Structures are given as structure tokens and as C-alpha cells.
Amino acid sequence: MRKNMSLQPVQILAIGFGLIIFIGGLILSTPLCSRSGDWTPFINGLLTSTSATCVTGLATYDTYTHFNFFGQLIIILLIQIGGLGFMGFAMSFSFISGNKITLFQRTLLMESLGSNHVGGVVRMIKRMLLGTAIFEIVGALLMSLVFVPKLGVFNGIWSGIFTSISAFCNAGFDLNGQLSPGSSMTLFYNSPVVLITIMVLITTGGIGFIVWSDICDHKLNFRKYALHSKIMLSFTALLILVGAILFLIMESGHSFANMSTGDKVLNAFFASVTPRTAGFNTVNYIDMTTAGRFVTIILMVIGAGTGSTGGGLKVTTFVTLILALYSQTKNYQDLSIFKRRLQRSAQKDASSSFASYAGLIIVITFLLLMANPGETAESCIFESVSALSTVGLTMGLTAAAGWCSKLCLIFLMYMGRLGSIAVAMAFIKKNVIPKISYPEEKITIG
Numbered sequence: 194m195r196k197n198m199s200l201q202p203v204q205i206l207a208i209g210f211g212l213i214i215f216i217g218g219l220i221l222s223t224p225l226c227s228r229s230g231d232w233t234p235f236i237n238g239l240l241t242s243t244s245a246t247c248v249t250g251l252a253t254y255d256t257y258t259h260f261n262f263f264g265q266l267i268i269i270l271l272i273q274i275g276g277l278g279f280m281g282f283a284m285s286f287s288f289i290s291g292n293k294i295t296l297f298q299r300t301l302l303m304e305s306l307g308s309n310h311v312g313g314v315v316r317m318i319k320r321m322l323l324g325t326a327i328f329e330i331v332g333a334l335l336m337s338l339v340f341v342p343k344l345g346v347f348n349g350i351w352s353g354i355f356t357s358i359s360a361f362c363n364a365g366f367d368l369n370g371q372l373s374p375g376s377s378m379t380l381f382y383n384s385p386v387v388l389i390t391i392m393v394l395i396t397t398g399g400i401g402f403i404v405w406s407d408i409c410d411h412k413l414n415f416r417k418y419a420l421h422s423k424i425m426l427s428f429t430a431l432l433i434l435v436g437a438i439l440f441l442i443m444e445s446g447h448s449f450a451n452m453s454t455g456d457k458v459l460n461a462f463f464a465s466v467t468p469r470t471a472g473f474n475t476v477n478y479i480d481m482t483t484a485g486r487f488v489t490i491i492l493m494v495i496g497a498g499t500g501s502t503g504g505g506l507k508v509t510t511f512v513t514l515i516l517a518l519y520s521q522t523k524n525y526q527d528l529s530i531f532k533r534r535l536q537r538s539a540q541k542d543a544s545s546s547f548a549s550y551a552g553l554i555i556v557i558t559f560l561l562l563m564a565n566p567g568e569t570a571e572s573c574i575f576e577s578v579s580a581l582s583t584v585g586l587t588m589g590l591t592a593a594a595g596w597c598s599k600l601c602l603i604f605l606m607y608m609g610r611l612g613s614i615a616v617a618m619a620f621i622k623k624n625v626i627p628k629i630s631y632p633e634e635k636i637t638i639g
Contacts, residue, residue: 207611210246210275214607217242217271226264233259236596243603245271247610248502250365250472250585251576251602253592257370262351268366269355275610276362276398276502277325320409321402325361328397332357335390339381344371360394363503365472365585375592378463382475383456388463395471396433400425401498420533421509425498428508436465436492443485448476468492470503472585479588483571486588490575493582494550504583504609506550513543546612553581553608557601564597565590580605 222238224230237253244251245268333353341349352368359366369376381387407422441461449457467473468489496505516528517540528535561573572588579586580602
């Protein structure tokens with residue numbers, strides 16, 4: 194009986210994230226967290242907590258104008274927990290206290306980080322914690338140089354710390370509402386220090402801790418990297434470059450029209466980086482061309498790396514689907530890249546992830562359209578993809594949404610952070626072998 198009641202690692206992760214979100218929602222709803230000293234509606238507190246823990250950035254309120262310092266502190270703590278994975282965050286206390294990490298805890302860490310091996314996971318988590326501290330501290334110092342002259346010493350330093358953690362964890366929350374509510378980075382569109390620092394933090398957090406470990410082991414020797422790392426680094430760079438070129442072409446005469454040539458290039462790269470999956474913006478997405486928003490949706494769908502602070506379908510999943518399509522047209526039996534053959538289960542796993550992702554987007558978009566008859570299909574799709582990919586970019590629907598729409602977005606953010614397949618696996622009995630094997634029969638595909 195006791196054996197049947199034990200929880201699997203993926204179940205612990207799913208329940209753990211749910212509890213953190215619920216507790217965070219309760220705290221953020223109290224008068225202790227609001228500037229006005231009034232209660233915040235629980236649905237709004239829960240949405241903010243979910244968005245922070247799932248490192249998304251969608252919010253009903255402007256973070257600075259609605260939440261006081263304590264509320265902002267709770268939000269950034271939830272972001273840090275969500276970005277590192279609550280098991281990685283919890284294990285940091287074990288390292289500090291000098292306690293040994295058990296085999297079961299190592300298995301939990303493996304699930305949390307997206308690693309395929311238990312061996313070396315403790316070393317990976319140590320590197321993750323050290324690297325996170327270094328990048329976030331350096332990022333905070335650099336951005337404080339710009340924020341302090343505009344906001345004062347305390348507010349400037351606090352805003353630098355808050356934005357650095359939010360950017361590294363791909364969250365998209367900021368405190369620039371003290372300058373203009375809901376402005377995100379629009380007031381810093383011409384600040385290379387702020388935008389480049391944020392881009393570096395987003396990309397570093399988004400490539401994944403598995404890649405970090407590979408770089409630490411093999412330095413700049415690309416040939417010795419694991420196939421996962423080669424794919425992540427190569428296609429991340431390619432997606433950023435291609436996206437920047439497209440935004441420069443599409444938006445130079447529109448949302449970038451009043452910028453200098455240098456600022457146009459800078460903002461094109463920023464617009465390419467932030468949808469994967471951070472949620473900061475230097476231009477209002479309503480002012481973008483339809484083509485620009487379409488490219489943004491594609492980048493949000495692709496997302497960041499497995500075992501990273503980001504979400505989305507994941508770069509490796511996207512590459513596997515492209516390879517499968519190419520192999521099918523060439524009638525190849527295997528999926529190969531960088532002179533390596535992918536495991537046979539890769540295509541099935543990638544197809545399952547894509548199918549579950551697309552299914553969720555279709556269902557929730559339909560529900561959002563039903564609940565918000567005044568919204569366009571584009572805005573509902575944009576918001577759904579932003580939530581499921583844990584991006585945080587918005588066309589304004591979240592702030593004006595009713596409780597039904599907010600519940601839909603909360604559900605999407607939760608599924609997006611943990612992975613829809615992982616959540617399903619957490620609550621479905623595994624290793625069920627069918628009692629009957631039916632005869633095979635061919636069907637026509639395509």
C-alpha cells in the first residue's frame with residue numbers, strides 16, 4: 194500500500210510548483226503587498242503569482258504602481274524559484290548547510306533540469322547556482338549605472354537587481370512603471386547598456402543549464418560539445434540573427450520609424466531575442482505590423498532551451514521536427530545532424546510535444562474568443578502563445594480579461610513551465626502494458 198502511495202519525481206515537481214503558486218497568490222492578495230493597503234482580488238494575485246513562478250510576465254497590474262516593496266520582493270523571489278526550478282532552489286540550502294544529496298533528490302534534480310543522467314547532476318546544479326549569481330550580479334550592476342541617475346540611488350539599484358533577475362530568468366517583469374506605468378523598456382529603446390545587458394541575460398538563461406555544463410567542461414572546443422549543446426548554440430544564434438533581419442525589414446518604416454539607424458538595429462535584435470521567452474518590449478506590439486507580430490508568435494512558439502529558465506516548444510524540439518520533415522522528403526530512415534544520428538524516439542517525442550502544444554493553443558484560444566467577443570482572433574492567439582510559452586508579451590488582453598480568461602491563462606502558464614506532456618505523465622499511471630495487441634493495418638497519411 195505504501196509503495197503505491199509514493200510519488201514519482203515528476204509528480205512532486207508538478208505538485209510543488211502548484212503549491213508555490215497558490216501560496217504566492219495568497220500572499221500577493223493580502224494588504225501587506227499592495228501600495229494602497231487594500232486586498233487584491235485573489236484571481237489577480239494568483240495570476241501574478243503564476244506568471245512570476247512560471248517566469249512569464251503577463252500581469253493584470255503594473256508591478257511598481259500596484260505592489261509595494263514587500264510585494265515586489267515576493268514577486269522576484271517567485272521568479273527566482275521558478276527560473277531555477279524549485280528543486281534547484283531548495284538544493285541550494287542543502288549545499289550551504291553541507292548536507293548530502295540523496296539519490297532520490299538527485300532524481301528530482303534530473304527531472305527539474307531536463308537532464309538525461311543522474312550522474313553529474315549535483316555538479317551541474319552547483320555550476321547553475323554559481324553562474325546564476327555571477328550573471329545576475331553583473332547584470333544588476335550594469336543596469337544600475339543607467340537606472341540610478343533616473344530613479345535615485347535606492348530605486349535605481351533595486352530596479353537594476355529586479356530587472357537583472359527577471360531578465361536572466363526570462364520573466365519579463367520590471368519596475369519601470371515608476372517612470373510610466375506599463376512602459377516595460379520603451380523608455381530605454383536607445384540605451385545600449387540596458388538592452389544589450391538584458392539580451393545577454395535572456396540568452397544566457399535561455400540556452401539551458403545542460404549547455405552551461407558542457408561549456409564549462411570543454412571551454413570553446415565546439416567539436417567536443419554534446420549534440421544537444423551544438424544544436425542549442427547554433428540554432429539560437431541563427432534564430433536571433435534571422436529574426437533581427439526580419440524585424441529590421443518589417444519595422445523600420447513602422448514601429449521603428451522614429452529611431453536612428455543604430456537604434457533600429459539594436460531594437461531589431463531586442464525584438465528577436467525577447468520573444469524567446471522573456472517578455473520585455475521596446476515598442477508597443479499593437480503598433481507593430483501584422484507581419485512583425487506573426488514573426489513574434491513564431492519565435493514565442495519555438496522558445497528557449499530544455500532545462501533552461503525559458504519556455505516554449507524548445508529549440509531542440511523545433512530542430513527535430515525540421516529534421517523529420519527533411520528526412521521524410523528525402524526518404525531517409527534516420528534523423529542526422531552534425532554527423533550524429535538522433536535517437537529513434539526523438540521524432541515521436543517532438544511530434545507529441547508539438548501536438549499537445551498546438552492542441553492547448555487551439556482550445557484555449559477558442560475559450561478566450563468565447564469569453565472576449567470584442568477581441569480579435571490575432572490578439573487571443575498572441576496571448577495564448579505568450580502564456581503557454583511563458584513569454585509575457587501582450588496585446589492588452591490580460592489586463593482587461595475577466596476571471597474565466599485569467600483562469601485559462603493561469604492554466605496555460607502552469608502547463609508551459611512544467612511541460613504539458615510532463616504534467617500529463619504526473620497524473621497518469623505509467624507502464625501500463627495493453628493486454629491485447631491488435632492486428633496492424635495501414636492508413637493513408639498526408
